[in-house]
Amino acid sequence: MANNNQFLTTREFGSKTGRSSSEVSKLIRQGKIKAEKKSGKWMIDPDQLQAKAVQEQNNDPQPTDGKIAAKTSQKKEAPIPSSRKTYTLSEFAEMTYLTEFGVGLWLKQGYLIGRQNQKGEWLIDADNLQTPNVKRLVREDKSS
16 A cells, blocks of 8 residues: 555545545445545555556446435335425425425435425425325324
């Protein structure tokens, strides 16, 4: 490996390869990238930028606007037809016991189906309210 001045942290390595530091750490744990732990941090030799796993993943399409794309389940979801009922992130949060942050997190993790409009605002499919994990979090209307 290179001398200490030339090592890259997971963050530096990730920025050079278009990945998050957690993705880089995962590749290290899987043995796809060689690294050494120094003072509790993974230190990566720059020659690992040429590692097979890095090169293979660089061929995968990455988001070009710098934002992390929302994760979806393994099967590809069809886009939500514009005629279907949708809720904004804040509307959906008010209808459930989830916070706006929680709704956004569930969208990114693929637990909820939604899409972003041209302004970047989330539109969440009303059918999510019928899924078991969400159905148990729906607030009951007390006014009836």
